[in-house]
Amino acid sequence: xxxxxxxxxxxxxxxxxxxxxxxxxxxxxxxxxxxxxxxxxxxxxxxxxxxxxxxxxxxxxxxxxxxxxxxxxxxxxxxxxxxxxxxxxxxxxxxxxxxxxxxxxxxxxxxxxxxxxxxxxxxxxxxxxxxxxxxxxxxxxxxxxxxxxxxxxxxxxxxxxxxxxxxxxxxxxxxxxxxxxxxxxxxxxxxxxxxxxxxxxxxxxxxxxxxxxxxxxxxxxxxxxxxxxxxxxxxxxxxxxxxxxxxxxxxxxxxxxxxxxxxxxxxxxxxxxxxxxxxxxxxxxxxxxxxxxxxxxxxxxxxxxxxxxxxxxxxxxxxxxxxxxxxxxxxxxxxxxxxxxxxxxxxxxxxxxxxxxxxxxx
Amino acid sequence: xxxxxxxxxxxxxxxxxxxxxxxxxxxxxxxxxxxxxxxxxxxxxxxxxxxxxxxxxxxxxxxxxxxxxxxxxxxxxxxxxxxxxxxxxxxxxxxxxxxxxxxxxxxxxxxxxxxxxxxxxxxxxxxxxxxxxxxxxxxxxxxxxxxxxxxxxxxxxxxxxxxxxxxxxxxxxxxxxxxxxxxxxxxxxxxxxxxxxxxxxxxxxxxxxxxxxxxxxxxxxxxxxxxxxxxxxxxxxxxxxxxxxxxxxxxxxxxxxxxxxxxxxxxxxxxxxxxxxxxxxxxxxxxxxxxxxxxxxxxxxxxxxxxxxxxxxxxxxxxxxxxxxxxxxxxxxxxxxxxxxxxxxxxxxxxxxxxxxxxxxx
Numbered sequence: 001x002x003x004x005x006x007x008x009x010x011x012x013x014x015x016x017x018x019x020x021x022x023x024x025x026x027x028x029x030x031x032x033x034x035x036x037x038x039x040x041x042x043x044x045x046x047x048x049x050x051x052x053x054x055x056x057x058x059x060x061x062x063x064x065x066x067x068x069x070x071x072x073x074x075x076x077x078x079x080x081x082x083x084x085x086x087x088x089x090x091x092x093x094x095x096x097x098x099x100x101x102x103x104x105x106x107x108x109x110x111x112x113x114x115x116x117x118x119x120x121x122x123x124x125x126x127x128x129x130x131x132x133x134x135x136x137x138x139x140x141x142x143x144x145x146x147x148x149x150x151x152x153x154x155x156x157x158x159x160x161x162x163x164x165x166x167x168x169x170x171x172x173x174x175x176x177x178x179x180x181x182x183x184x185x186x187x188x189x190x191x192x193x194x195x196x197x198x199x200x201x202x203x204x205x206x207x208x209x210x211x212x213x214x215x216x217x218x219x220x221x222x223x224x225x226x227x228x229x230x231x232x233x234x235x236x237x238x239x240x241x242x243x244x245x246x247x248x249x250x251x252x253x254x255x256x257x258x259x260x261x262x263x264x265x266x267x268x269x270x271x272x273x274x275x276x277x278x279x280x281x282x283x284x285x286x287x288x289x290x291x292x293x294x295x296x297x298x299x300x301x302x303x304x305x306x307x308x309x310x311x312x313x314x315x316x317x318x319x320x321x322x323x324x325x326x327x328x329x330x331x332x333x334x335x336x337x338x339x340x341x342x343x344x345x346x347x348x349x350x351x352x353x354x355x356x357x358x359x360x361x362x
Numbered sequence: 363x364x365x366x367x368x369x370x371x372x373x374x375x376x377x378x379x380x381x382x383x384x385x386x387x388x389x390x391x392x393x394x395x396x397x398x399x400x401x402x403x404x405x406x407x408x409x410x411x412x413x414x415x416x417x418x419x420x421x422x423x424x425x426x427x428x429x430x431x432x433x434x435x436x437x438x439x440x441x442x443x444x445x446x447x448x449x450x451x452x453x454x455x456x457x458x459x460x461x462x463x464x465x466x467x468x469x470x471x472x473x474x475x476x477x478x479x480x481x482x483x484x485x486x487x488x489x490x491x492x493x494x495x496x497x498x499x500x501x502x503x504x505x506x507x508x509x510x511x512x513x514x515x516x517x518x519x520x521x522x523x524x525x526x527x528x529x530x531x532x533x534x535x536x537x538x539x540x541x542x543x544x545x546x547x548x549x550x551x552x553x554x555x556x557x558x559x560x561x562x563x564x565x566x567x568x569x570x571x572x573x574x575x576x577x578x579x580x581x582x583x584x585x586x587x588x589x590x591x592x593x594x595x596x597x598x599x600x601x602x603x604x605x606x607x608x609x610x611x612x613x614x615x616x617x618x619x620x621x622x623x624x625x626x627x628x629x630x631x632x633x634x635x636x637x638x639x640x641x642x643x644x645x646x647x648x649x650x651x652x653x654x655x656x657x658x659x660x661x662x663x664x665x666x667x668x669x670x671x672x673x674x675x676x677x678x679x680x681x682x683x684x685x686x687x688x689x690x691x692x693x694x695x696x697x698x699x700x701x702x703x704x705x706x707x708x709x710x711x712x713x714x715x716x717x718x719x720x721x722x723x724x
Contacts, residue, residue, distance in 0.1 A: 023681070302714045305704070317723060318697045319385070321711060322704030326685065330697055335680045335690070337699055342667070342684030349683060352664045361679060 006059070008136060009111050009213075010050035011100040014043055014064040014072060014118035015087050019362055020280055020346050023334035024312060027362055032119035033071050036284060036312065037298070043118045047076050052125050053114060053132045061085060061103060062118075063096045088244040094258040095250040097209075098220050098231035105213045106235055112136050113216065115209040115255075120277050121287050127273035134176040135210035135269040142168065142267075145219065146178070146210040147260060149203025149268035150275045155193035158279055160205040160256070161185040163196075164268050177270045184261045203268055205256070206275055216259070223262045227251065281327040281343035285310040295320070299330075310340060334361055368421070370498060371473050371575075372412035373462040376405055376426040376434060376480035377449050381724055382642055382708050385696035386674060389724055394481035395433050398646060398674065399660070405480045409438050414487050415476060415494045423447060423465060424480075425458045450606040456620040457612040459571075460582050460593035466575045468597055473575040474498050477617075482570070482639050483649050489635035496538040497572035497631045504530065504629075507581065508540070508572040509622060511565025511630035512637045516648075517555035520641055522567040522618070523547040525558075526630050539632045546623045565630055567618070568637055578621070585624045586615065643689040643705035647672040657682070661692075672702060696723055 017030045025031050032043040040048075050060045057078045063085040064072045072084060085099055097115055104111045114132055122128050135146040149162050164179035184205070188196060196202035209216075220228045226249065233246040251258075260266055276287030288296040288310075295303055299313040306320035313330035320328070327343045329336040353361055379392045387393050394405040402410075412422045419440045425447040426434045434446060447461055459477055466473045476494055484490050497508040511524055526541035546567065550558060558564035571578075582590045588611065595608040613620075622628055638649030650658040650672075657665055661675040668682035675692035682690070689705045691698040715723055 300720075302711075302718050302720065304707070304710050304714050313697065316695060316697055317720065318699065319711060319715070321698065321700035321707060323688065323699055323701055326699065328697070328699050330692075333678060335675065335678055335692055335697065336683065337680065337685055337688065337690050338683035339685050345666070345683060348666050349664075349681060352666050353681070356664050358662075358664065358679065 004055050005112070005136065006055040007108055007111050008054050008059065008132075009104050009108075009113050010054050010060045011097070011104075011113055011115040012043070012046055012050060012060065012062045012118045013093060013096050013115065014046075014062055014068065015090065015096065016117075016119065017065070017090065019350070020344065021329075022346060022349060023329055023331045023336050023361065028067065029071070030068075030119075031278070032117075033068065033075060035298075035314075036278065037121055037288065041075055042121065042278070043072070044075055045122075046116060046118045046120070047079070049122060049125055049128060050114070050116070052129050058083070061100050063087060063100055065090055088240070088247045090252075091247065091250055092252040093255040094220070094224055094227050094253045095231070095247065097216065097255045098224070098227045098250070099234050099247075101213050101217055101220070102231040102235045105217060109214065111213040112139055113209075113211055113213055115211075117207055117277070120206070120208070120275060121284075122273050122275050124273040127271075131176055131269055131271050131273060132210060134178065138168065138178050138267060138269065139211050139215060142265075143212070143215055144168070144265045144267045145215060145260065145263055146267050146269050147181075148206040148208045148210075148271040148275075149179075150206050150271050152193075152197045152202065152204050155190060155197045156204065157187060157190055157193050158283075159277070160187055161193075161196050161202045162205050162268055164201045164203060164270075168267050176272060179268045179270070181266045181268055184256070203270070204275070206271060207256070207277070209255070209260075210269070215265075219259050219263050219265075224251070224253065224258045227253070227258070279344070281310055281312075281329070281338070282340045285327070285340055308340070366417050367474070367498065368417040369470055369473050370416050370421065370494075371466050371470075371475050372416050372422045373459070373466075373475055373477040374405070374408055374412060374422065374424045374480045375455060375458050375477065376408075376424055376430065377452065377458065378479075378481065379427070379452065381712070382706065383646075383691075384708060384711060385691055385693045385698050385723065390429065391433070392430075392481075393640070394479075395430065395437060397660075397676075398640065399483055399650065403437055404483065404640070405434070406437055407484075408478060408480045408482070409441070411484060411487055411490060412476070412478070414491050420445070423462050425449060425462055427452055450602070450609045452614075453609060453612055454614040455617040456582075456586055456589050456615045457593070457609065459578065459617045460586070460589045460612070461596050461609075463575050463579055463582070464593040464597045467579060471576060474501055475571075475573055475575055475578065477571040477573075479569055479639070482568070482637060483646075484635050484637050486635040489633075493538055493631055493633050493635060494572060496540065500530065500540050500629060500631065501573050501577060504627075505574070505577055506530070506627045506629045507577060507622065507625055508629050508631050509543075510568040510570045510572075510633040510637075511541075512568050512633050514555075514559045514564065514566050517550075517552060517559045518566065519549060519552055519555050520645075521639070522549055523555075523558050523564045524567050524630055526563045526565060530629050538634060541630045541632070543628045543630055546618070565632070566637070568633060569618070569639070571617070571622075572631070577627075581621050581625050581627075586613070586620045589613065589615070589620070641706070643672055643674075643691070643700070644702045647689070647702055670702070 163182040165182035168178040525544040527544035530540040665682040
């Protein structure tokens with residue numbers, strides 16, 4: 001299924017922080033490095049997915065933060081040293097895309113990029129490959145910036161939506177539909193989200209993009225010229241201090257807000273694959289295959305009259321007895337027992353642990 | 363406060379098994395040996411309580427089962443070897459009382475016994491001592507068999523009740539009331555229990571008894587003569603095999619059913635102390651001092667918008683977020699998360715663990 005086109009590059013964005021999967025995620029080990037949904041980390045499954053659509057490791061660029069450099073090498077032994085871009089400081093996605101694009105254009109001016117976050121969950125790799133093939137063709141043939149749109153399964157209020165317009169004519173021979181973008185929509189309230197879902201032409205914005213290196217570079221030059229010029233300096237001067245200065249000059253802006261919502265040549269490729277940004281324990285439960293009683297377990301559990309729970313405890317046994325809609329997470333120094341619907345209240349949790357002098361657990 | 367009467371003996375019954383406090387309790391380590399309510403085990407706090415009412419360790423008899431002999435010595439370093447009675451096999455309380463009484467009568471025919479289970483929770487040691495003093499006087503002066511009656515705090519259906527009759531006249535100078543027993547009542551249904559509580563003259567049967575050694579011996583001879591004769595042989599012949607034969611001959615009957623419910627000279631001493639038989643995690647929650655949000659924690663916990671929970675996790679940190687009325691128990695090889703009201707369903711739990719091939723966790 002792999003489109004083994006040697007001009008296709010994967011860019012994996014792996015610089016994000018966050019402790020929304022506490023107690024599994026910590027400041028020193030954010031979500032993408034965690035095995036929250038199986039034995040491999042989300043970064044590792046993203047890497048494997050990338051290898052399905054590119055020629056080999058030489059065509060996979062990983063962008064990460066200073067603190068995570070050694071973890072990235074550890075988790076991805078096949079990652080080439082020259083393909084790991086270590087950001088001097090935390091920025092947003094536009095600087096990340098710009099730097100990776102500068103690197104890729106320098107190698108192949110006709111390259112096509114598939115840009116993907118490192119912490120999303122996609123299990124149907126074959127459908128992912130098909131969608132990428134369609135998007136690569138569209139970006140080459142029509143000079144468009146493509147984003148994958150996910151058919152919403154329910155009125156999620158935590159995602160941005162994209163309103164699809166007319167179908168892009170002659171988008172290859174593929175049976176996968178490609179639409180022009182009518183509007184990007186911010187995270188909606190619940191009623192609005194319900195409207196989007198029933199309308200039928202709204203998609204979740206996956207944050208996975210396909211474009212030619214030349215195409216995104218032109219758009220960056222048009223909408224974020226200061227990001228572009230700093231990105232150029234990142235590849236011209238390898239001195240760490242010069243790079244730090246250049247990176248610091250870039251505005252911390254997202255590629256969605258900085259480019260996609262401005263550009264006129266953006267299209268939606270309808271994703272035939274399952275997708276979740278697994279932004280919380282509740283989202284992981286939603287995205288996972290359920291066992292008996294709608295429970296999801298990573299680790300050995302026994303459940304008695306218990307439904308809708310998520311257990312993450314690979315190193316012990318958990319017995320659930322008469323409990324519903326909980327998340328139970330066990331690590332070697334902490335246990336979380338939360339209601340699934342409250343499991344994204346990480347801010348409260350941080351505050352409480354800090355108030356108790358337990359900051360070291362964060 | 364201690365009534366340091368050298369003729370008072372404490373008999374601690376520590377032979378029971380059971381896994382109702384799973385995963386803390388296991389077949390090899392039942393409840394009385396567990397530190398479920400603090401740093402000391404229930405047996406150790408019972409020992410300390412016994413020492414408050416007797417002259418010294420020479421006056422404390424502990425009866426336990428074969429499997430627990432070394433654990434008893436380990437937890438009670440001051441226990442005298444000759445005061446540990448190791449039952450050749452599991453029997454009920456009547457054989458246990460009979461054997462201990464035979465031993466005590468052999469040392470002092472005028473002794474008074476305070477017989478107590480090893481796994482109850484009593485924190486007001488001073489009030490316990492006062493009640494014992496009253497009961498000791500009543501048993502000596504009136505030749506009665508005394509049991510402590512606990513004023514019911516709520517309509518518990520898991521306890522037996524005792525209906526109090528008329529006050530025993532001139533039961534010493536004590537302000538603690540002593541009543542004749544009208545009836546013993548089996549564990550009631552909820553409505554009946556409500557009736558008992560509102561009636562005002564019903565007490566929880568604590569299972570803690572005070573009597574003269576001669577008094578209980580006469581009753582044993584009257585109601586359970588075969589237990590009595592076997593108990594005599596237990597002290598006459600120390601050969602292990604002979605003892606095993608003698609013990610096996612005793613019927614496995616409780617002292618409540620075998621003697622107390624038959625005898626005419628039984629009185630209730632109204633207990634001024636707090637008491638719980640802590641028969642389940644829910645009972646432990648009920649009997650424990652609550653912290654913020656009606657939570658009870660043994661170990662370091664952080665709670666956010668969580669009420670009515672019991673956490674037992676001295677070796678880790680537990681964070682509760684938006685959960686109510688749960689029991690969370692953490693041990694080195696298992697974690698239980700149960701609704702408090704279901705926490706006594708140990709039978710189901712056993713069956714499930716056995717079905718999963720996890721019997722070794724029981």
